[in-house]
Structures are given as structure tokens and as C-alpha cells.
Amino acid sequence: MMTQHAHQPVFLTGDEFSIPTFSLLSPEGELYSEADAPRLEKDHALRIYHAMLATRILDERMLAAQRQGRLSFYMQCTGEEAAVVGATAALDDADMIMAQYREQGALMYRGFSIDEFMNQLFGNELDYGKGRQMPIHYGSRKLHYMTISSPLATQIPQATGYAYGQKMAGDGHCTLTFFGEGAASEGDFHAALNMASVHQVPVIFFCRNNGYAISTPAAEQFAADGIAPRAFGYHMHVIRVDGNDILAVYEATRQARELAVERNQPVLIEAMTYRLAAHSSSDDPSGYRSKNEEEAWRAKDPLLRMQKWLLAKGWWSEDEEASKQESLRREVLDTMKRAEKRSPPPLDSLISDVYADVTPALQQQFDQLKQHIRRYPEAYPRGAKSLDLSVSTDADSQGGE
């Protein structure tokens, strides 16, 4: 880059730039007059809508289940379905997704079944993660969705690395990583963007700016105009988009993917949205934000906005909406009953996967544990269950994709 010289001191603050918010659909679900509708076939639009609706209903039901004490913990995607599903829908289904934890809509879009969601939520013997992680820590190798890790922002530099591998493999795929505006404060975020730019990596950094990191409002998270301006510091393409506008999110991500895959250009997308629900089932937002603020955002509900657009196009009807909601609710409840009745993962899932093979020292600890549980089976009902059924440690009834 050419160095410009100035002979008087000039201090810049970044206010010289103004980053617009790309939007196509008004809150009433109408295309803005100056806007072009993205090319989106009816089937594709309905696949997107179904994923958003199913995510909304899954979240409603599972939060209720958590309140009933059937589930230890839950996190809702509510209010952010357009951001998550819209971005996913603009990718190839074999592109990698490395999410934070609130992006179940992406899995829903890719076809993760309600059974698969439930098995993880209840940590039963069919959970791919073998009951080791808290609810909502999904992962699916076949759907190209990296298993969630609770520590924030760790997935962002990993996405840069994964995408570099994809570029080396030359298979025309990219990685999209989701994270919140709070996680973008972590050092990992900055490292990830810098390396992606330096090494020309096909990765899309998708920031869900939903206004809050647990209780901390965006205004206490950063002083700048959101996350988007940070891209300039790394010489990276950036776009800010209305995260509650499904068409804008889809189109922005579709074009970002072209930059990534065709030109090896990383892209930062900042989706402006709102976490309508609490941070998690352990949180109560009434301590840090007003009902009025929540109501104002409820009026911008991304699901309703897309529904209005679909209805106006004649691609969807009130009757179809009612029957779809009804069948989804029934499926969620039926599936939940099945999943919670299943056995926990077998006792030896405690020691598998620490390494590729169980070490002799760990095996010894495990043998002592089995001996102990045989002495007090009633004190360890979960562990005793598989131990009583099968003394042999080879019998592994664990779930796998």
C-alpha cells in the first residue's frame, strides 16, 4: 500500500466512515421499493421458513420443559432465526459451520432431526456427544457442523484454520463461523480476522450483534460503531445487514460466499438483531433491560416478517401455518417423551475419547470405579445401569451418526 505523507498532524477516529445497514424487507414484510429481491425459489424459501419456525417452536417447548424440571438447561435462538437460518441457507450444505451456541437454526435448516436435538438435550445413550456436554452443545459431522464448545470465541480462529485447510484441499468449500458481539471482544476474534486476511482464507465471520452479552449491553462492550469497522483494520471485506431481514441476510451471505470461495477473500458480516429471550434458562433479563425495549424488538420479529412476505407472495397460507405449527409442536413433545426415557450413556463413556485409546492408568482408575459402583449400586443409578447389564467393557451401545 502506498504511504501518504501529511505535514500537519491529522487524527482520525473512524467517524470518517459510515457503514450502512443492508436491508430488503420492511418490518411489514414488504420489499423496499429500491430493493431487488434475491433469487430465491419457492422451495428454498419454504425450507428456510420451516427451519425458522421449527427452531422457534423447539425453543418454546424446550424452555417450558426446562421450567418443568425435565431439562437442566436451555438456550433459545428466539429473535435471531433469520440471521442464523438466512446465513446457513446461503451456503452450500457441505460448507463448514462453526457456531457459538445459539445457532440451532443452522442445524435445523440442514436437517438435524428433532430426535437428534432431543438426544443431545437429554444426554442419552444416542447423543453423539455421549452425554458429556450441557444441553444445546450440538455437533454433526455429516451436516458439517462443528461440536459446540462453551468457551467464547475459541471457534473463530479455528474457523480461519479450517478454511485454510479447505483452500488447500481445493474442494470449493468455505467455513462460516457465528459469534456474538460480546465474543468479538475476546482476543481470539482479533487473531482470527488478522490471520484470515494475511493468509487469504475462505472464511465468513458472521457476527450476531444481538445487543447483549448476558447482561452487558453493546454500549459497555465497545465504543465504536459496532463490530463492522474492525474489518478495516484487517483490510477485510465487510457488510452490515439487518439481521431480522431474512432476504438481506441471505443475499449478503450469498455474495460473501462468492468472495470467499471464488476469490479467497475473508468477509465479516455484522447482523443487527436482538436476543428476544433471556441469555439462558439461568438468566433473568428483567434485572438489566426494560420490557419496552423488548416489545419494540418483538415488533420486528424476523419470523413474522418472513411469514408476511411469504403470505403476500401466495407461497404460504394461514391454514398451512396453523397445521405446520400444530404438527411441529406434536413432534417436539412426542420426541421429547422418547428421548427422556432412553438410558444414559454407558459407564465406560466416562473414559473413552480422552485419547484415541484408553491409557493403562485410566483403565486402572476405571476398574476401581466399577468395583466401587458394584459395592454401592444404588448410589450411582446411571453408572450401575450399564454395569449391571454388561460386565464386559467391550459392549458399547453408544450412539453414532
Next chain:
Amino acid sequence: MPTMNMLQAINNALDIAMAEDEKVICFGEDVGIFGGVFRATSHLQEKYGKARCFNTPLVEQGIIGFANGLAAQGSVPVAEIQFADYIFPAFDQIVNETAKFRYRSGDLFNVGGLTIRTPYGGGISGGLYHSQSPEAYFTHTPGLKVVVPRNPYQAKGLLLASIRDPDPVLFLEPKRLYRAAVGEVPEDDYQLPIGEAEITKEGSDITLVGWGAQMEVIGKAVELAEEQGINCEVIDLRSLLPWDADTVAESVLKTGRLVVSHEAPLTGGFAGEVAATIQARCFLYLESPIARVTGLDTPFPLVLEKEYLPDHLKIFEAIRESVNF
């Protein structure tokens, strides 16, 4: 005397420290108006203003780096890391900076005013990332002090001592007990000594050593053992760095037997340090091998948490084996 749970006792200690010394500054993720995700800093912002109790951006390395600088300047930072599981982005700042500030500058500069508070430990269905006990990473770091209270009374007295200690302290709070542990706590200012263990129960047959939430578990095991006529001596280390080897050695010279228990995995755990020191000091007096009852050498599980944890039954069995050796 008022009754408080551990969170109230911690909140009370912070309140006293902030009222007494305007250099005391509390910060971390969500600690401001919300009062922290566990509410340990409730009302402190209201009372002392946003300049002395505030939310930070979500960046642990930044929180501790900032705290190091603030302490070097002469302020008294009390930094909160929301969960001990999330302390690792700050590991470099703690291990390479906090712990070595005084030494590397020949005492030109120090960060002795710093206290890092963080909730640790399992038993709350928290899985891999809301359950860990990372004390041994830090006890391997000369220059730090590591303190772990077992109940509300201890929490208040040890936290006040930590804040006023001339060296940086990592204060690990057993979050399982935050609301579960309730007890009498004086309203007034008091301190408990860092580096001194406490014998919480005297006995003659065997010594049990632990810290933090594990003390409650040891207590249950001791009840079972006493029913069988085994007379147990129980010691709460309270402080792991420095740790009070004298009190433990004196006890083991009397009982001839020792069980050490912690939630963290066996290998490289702090129980190994206790066992090595005590076998050196009490070798000819030992009646049985020193036993360690700990978590397994695996990441912290979720569904099989109960099986993983060193519970009272596992400790009771270790006591029996030791006595019947």
C-alpha cells in the same frame, strides 16, 4: 450474629473493602448493575459508582492484563472471572505477569493489590466448562497465592485477607456452595490468615485433608467412618499456596494415616504435592499408604458426573482401606 449464604458473605466482604479503601475497584463480566451472574457484586455499583464497580468487555486476558496494570499503579483491583473454566485466556497474564511482576523488577513494581475472584468446581450439572477445579495449574506458579474458602464465615474472612494481602491472590469460590452453604457471619470486619490450615475436627485414627466444597463431602464420609468407630481428624487447608504442611504433618505424626481429596483429576493434582511432602516428613510414622480420592483423569463429564466425583462413599472406602491396611 446474622446468617448469610456464601454469596452474601462475599458481597459483604467486598462492600467492607470498598467502603474502607477507595482504591478498591471491582470489575469483570456482568458485575455492574446486574451484580454478576451469581450476584456476588450486587449493589456495589449503586453504592460506589460506575468508576469503582463496572462491567468489562468480554475478554478475560484483558480483564487480568488491565488488573495487573491497575495494581502496578497502586490501586487494589478485585477482578472477577465469571467461571474458573474461562480463566485460561488470562493464563498468560496470570502466570507470566501477575506472578512474576515483583520478582522480575527487583521489587521496583508489584501487583500485590490484585485479587482474582472466580467460581470453581462441579456438582451443578455444568459439564466440561462449568465444573472444573483448576487450582493445580496455579499452585505450580510461584508468586501467586491460592485461597479456597469452605463456608460463608471463611469466605468473608479469607476474602478480606486476600484483598489486603501484599501479594496477588487467586480466590477460588466453590460455586456449588454459593447458596447452599449458610452460616453465621459477623457483620464486622475480620480477617482469617492466609497460609494456615484449620483443624475442623480432632481425631486420632486417620487424617483427612481437603479444601473448599470438598470439605462438606469429607464431613459426610467422616460421619460414616465414625459410625464404624473410626476416629477422624479433619483439616481444611484453606490456602493451597502457600500451604500449611506443618499442621498436616503434625496431625499425621499422631494418626499415622492420611487421605487427601479433591475434585480435580488425580494426575498432577494438588493431593500429589501433599502426599509427597507428608511422606517425607512422616515416613516412619505412616501406618498405611497415603491415599488420594479425586476426580478421574478425564475431562469433567455431565451425565456421569456423580460417577466421576470423589463423593463421600469413595472417601469412606479410602478411610476403611487405610485403617484396615
